[in-house]
Amino acid sequence: MARQKELALYRNIGIIAHIDAGKTTTTERVLYYTGRKHQIIDVHDTKDGKSSTTTDYLEQEKKRGITIQSAAVSTEWKGYHINLIDTPGHVDFTIEVNRSLRVLDGAVVVFDGVAGVEPQTETNWRLADQYNVPRMCYVNKMDRIGANFAHCVKSIRERLGANALLCQIPLGSQDEFVGMVDLVAGAAYVWQSSDKDSEWEVVPLDQVRARFKFTVTRDDEWMDKLPQLRKELIESALAMDDDAFMHYVETGEFDQMKLKECIRIGAVSGKLIPVLCGSSFKNKGVQQLLDAVVDYLPYPGENGGISMVDLDGNIIGKQEVRDDAPVRALAFKVINDQFGTLTFTRIYSGVIKKGDTMMNVTRGKKERVGRIVEVQANTTKDIDEVRAGDICAFVSMKDTETGDSLTDLQHPVLLERMRFPDPVISVSVEAKTRDDIDKMSAALYKMAKADPSLRLNVDPETGETVLRGMGELHLEITIDRMRSELGVEANMGKPKVSFREAFGNRVDHIYTHKKQTGGSGQYAEVKMVFEPGEPGTGVVFVDEVVGGRIPREFIPSVEFAVKTESRAGQIAGYEVLDFKARLIDGKYHDVDSSALAFEIAGRHCFREAHRMSKPRLLEPMMRIEVVTESEFLGDVIGDMNRRRGQVTDQGTKGMQAFVHGFVPLAEMFGYINYLRSATRGRGTFTMEFNNYSEVPAGLVDKLMEKEAK
Ligand SMILES: Nc1nc2c(ncn2[C@@H]2O[C@H](COP(=O)(O)OP(=O)(O)OP(=O)(O)O)[C@@H](O)[C@H]2O)c(=O)[nH]1
Numbered sequence: 001m002a003r004q005k006e007l008a009l010y011r012n013i014g015i016i017a018h019i020d021a022g023k024t025t026t027t028e029r030v031l032y033y034t035g036r037k038h039q040i041i042d043v044h045d046t047k048d049g050k051s052s053t054t055t056d057y058l059e060q061e062k063k064r065g066i067t068i069q070s071a072a073v074s075t076e077w078k079g080y081h082i083n084l085i086d087t088p089g090h091v092d093f094t095i096e097v098n099r100s101l102r103v104l105d106g107a108v109v110v111f112d113g114v115a116g117v118e119p120q121t122e123t124n125w126r127l128a129d130q131y132n133v134p135r136m137c138y139v140n141k142m143d144r145i146g147a148n149f150a151h152c153v154k155s156i157r158e159r160l161g162a163n164a165l166l167c168q169i170p171l172g173s174q175d176e177f178v179g180m181v182d183l184v185a186g187a188a189y190v191w192q193s194s195d196k197d198s199e200w201e202v203v204p205l206d207q208v209r210a211r212f213k214f215t216v217t218r219d220d221e222w223m224d225k226l227p228q229l230r231k232e233l234i235e236s237a238l239a240m241d242d243d244a245f246m247h248y249v250e251t252g253e254f255d256q257m258k259l260k261e262c263i264r265i266g267a268v269s270g271k272l273i274p275v276l277c278g279s280s281f282k283n284k285g286v287q288q289l290l291d292a293v294v295d296y297l298p299y300p301g302e303n304g305g306i307s308m309v310d311l312d313g314n315i316i317g318k319q320e321v322r323d324d325a326p327v328r329a330l331a332f333k334v335i336n337d338q339f340g341t342l343t344f345t346r347i348y349s350g351v352i353k354k355g356d357t358m359m360n361v362t363r364g365k366k367e368r369v370g371r372i373v374e375v376q377a378n379t380t381k382d383i384d385e386v387r388a389g390d391i392c393a394f395v396s397m398k399d400t401e402t403g404d405s406l407t408d409l410q411h412p413v414l415l416e417r418m419r420f421p422d423p424v425i426s427v428s429v430e431a432k433t434r435d436d437i438d439k440m441s442a443a444l445y446k447m448a449k450a451d452p453s454l455r456l457n458v459d460p461e462t463g464e465t466v467l468r469g470m471g472e473l474h475l476e477i478t479i480d481r482m483r484s485e486l487g488v489e490a491n492m493g494k495p496k497v498s499f500r501e502a503f504g505n506r507v508d509h510i511y512t513h514k515k516q517t518g519g520s521g522q523y524a525e526v527k528m529v530f531e532p533g534e535p536g537t538g539v540v541f542v543d544e545v546v547g548g549r550i551p552r553e554f555i556p557s558v559e560f561a562v563k564t565e566s567r568a569g570q571i572a573g574y575e576v577l578d579f580k581a582r583l584i585d586g587k588y589h590d591v592d593s594s595a596l597a598f599e600i601a602g603r604h605c606f607r608e609a610h611r612m613s614k615p616r617l618l619e620p621m622m623r624i625e626v627v628t629e630s631e632f633l634g635d636v637i638g639d640m641n642r643r644r645g646q647v648t649d650q651g652t653k654g655m656q657a658f659v660h661g662f663v664p665l666a667e668m669f670g671y672i673n674y675l676r677s678a679t680r681g682r683g684t685f686t687m688e689f690n691n692y693s694e695v696p697a698g699l700v701d702k703l704m705e706k707e708a709k
């Protein structure tokens with residue numbers, strides 16, 4: 001079968017934002033206006049458990065009114081094929097944003113028109129920077145009391161450092177919000193009502209000032225500035241094309257198509273960030289947003305191909321997004337539900353047909369392609385083949401996990417890896433009933449497989465099961481989903497901080513493993529140097545043995561020993577981060593040396609060296625934002641200091657005050673209760689992992705004692 005739709009008619013788009021900005025509400029409108037759904041369900045209508053929005057369908061999402069996992073849906077708009085991923089805003093589920101951005105070509109960043117840039121907007125924006133994803137901004141909730149477009153644009157420019165290109169200006173705000181001026185088209189769109197099927201009237205730009213008068217002064221002032229704003233838009237956009245720009249400067253004329261083309265060049269290259277506005281809830285601006293997605297965000301491959309890497313992650317080449325090339329695909333999400341396993345996959349090049357066999361290069365295993373489906377609103381549609389640029393789900397794949405590279409059998413290669421965030425908090429988990437004991441480990445294993453930001457450990461000595469994750473909510477939801485989806489009930493212990501350890505000083509150490517038991521003995525000697533590394537450098541093993549002082553075949557055993565042993569440091573068994581281990585010399589015996597003997601020597605050498613190095617304990621340091629009424633700010637700051645926190649910034653945000661700072665996670669359990677009582681319920685906070693920082697020497701024992709309880 002030939003290609004049905006050319007690549008230029010594809011858009012793979014993510015919706016990202018801070019919690020509650022209106023991503024799911026917007027997605028729901030998109031599905032309605034693109035004809036995928038015949039009714040709109042609102043997030044707050046779902047708590048009865050009977051209805052759900054398309055993308056928030058988990059019991060936990062409905063109950064809490066928040067998105068927990070990203071969901072991919074496909075739809076059509078004006079002849080374009082759009083794959084859309086609605087992501088969660090809550091920081092505990094940041095893995096979902098991460099993996100979505102990894103496979104998307106463009107993103108719509110949604111803002112709450114009252115709040116402007118919020119902490120997770122910033123985090124997600126930086127993630128999109130890392131993955132090089134072009135984006136545009138949609139200032140939603142213009143109907144809310146306190147909505148302030150100017151404030152939002154200012155925060156987009158200042159806090160995100162974005163070169164915001166104002167393509168739309170709202171017509172009024174709050175209950176006066178009736179539509180928007182489209183500076184590109186040179187016309188305003190005015191809705192008759194907030195009904196989902198309400199039509200909009202097109203008003204020529206030169207009539208707008210005379211026709212609209214708003215009671216909020218700042219809204220009204222925008223109307224005076226329209227001619228100037230349009231001029232600015234045209235100039236900034238045409239600057240992308242020298243000829244068009246010169247022509248405009250000389251004659252004052254420009255071509256409308258050219259203008260859009262220039263905005264597209266700017267947006268696709270990331271030089272310009274188009275800014276739109278609307279109210280998804282009041283059904284204003286969503287169709288225009290879709291038009292802008294099509295007009296300004298890139299099609300697959302428009303920004304270049306996908307990087308291929310060697311086993312160490314070094315880039316070895318780029319694969320163009322083309323059908324007539326080897327298959328290159330990346331699995332980015334695995335869902336287990338009543339239909340079985342769905343493996344969501346982005347295809348970068350080649351064609352995959354039902355019945356094909358692919359290579360999972362990450363795991364070195366073959367995978368047969370049984371069914372291929374496209375997920376639409378509430379159904380899945382079977383398809384026979386997928387091509388370069390597509391996003392689809394494979395049904396019932398056996399071995400493929402998130403982040404795995406899939407290719408054809410003839411041309412295996414790894415694609416650039418996904419980065420997974422590090423879990424900072426842990427809980428012990430205990431099955432509720434005897435019946436559940438056996439089922440629990442299998443169930444938790446399944447949950448952890450689907451969510452790479454979860455880690456599962458079973459202590460071999462005590463048999464205790466420990467689950468690590470991104471935050472209290474993340475772990476709570478995991479346990480609750482295990483109950484509702486897999487029928488296994490468990491109790492969670494008190495959440496604990498996931499500390500880390502590090503080497504204090506450089507240590508040179510020799511360890512000799514010698515054992516004589518009857519017949520053959522064991523003998524291995526290693527001489528190693530351990531040095532603390534810079535944060536983020538990981539565990540580096542260097543083989544510096546010369547002259548065959550240790551036979552080649554035994555060296556991997558030493559490396560293996562150091563790497564596995566570093567998972568439990570000598571202070572209290574936490575993972576040891578960032579160090580370099582150099583194997584510089586050693587001794588062996590022709591008969592008594594073996595891989596096992598060298599492994600044992602490596603393990604002991606690591607342990608003793610770590611102990612001797614004056615090891616340091618590291619704790620997760622969190623970036624926090626608290627927003628509350630100004631009158632409570634003093635108390636909140638005082639409390640933050642008592643929690644060993646450090647304030648970096650404070651100020652006002654609309655009618656409220658905010659404080660930014662860093663606090664150790666160890667001091668933050670139950671913070672929500674403190675904040676509620678200290679601010680009479682009028683304070684909110686968001687907190688996310690920033691870095692690992694050294695625990696002050698005097699506190700190590702106290703913290704470890706607390707943890708042991
Ligand atoms: N007034 C107003 N409320 C809105 C608008 N859009 C969304 N909301 C409301 O804001 C709340 C959050 O909306 P969601 O769509 O769940 O937000 P989200 O960004 O998906 O949130 P998370 O997925 O949890 O991060 C809901 O109560 C919506 O009804 C809007 O345009 N105006």
Ligand SMILES: [Mg+2]
Nearest residue numbers: 023024066067
């Ligand atoms: Mg949502």
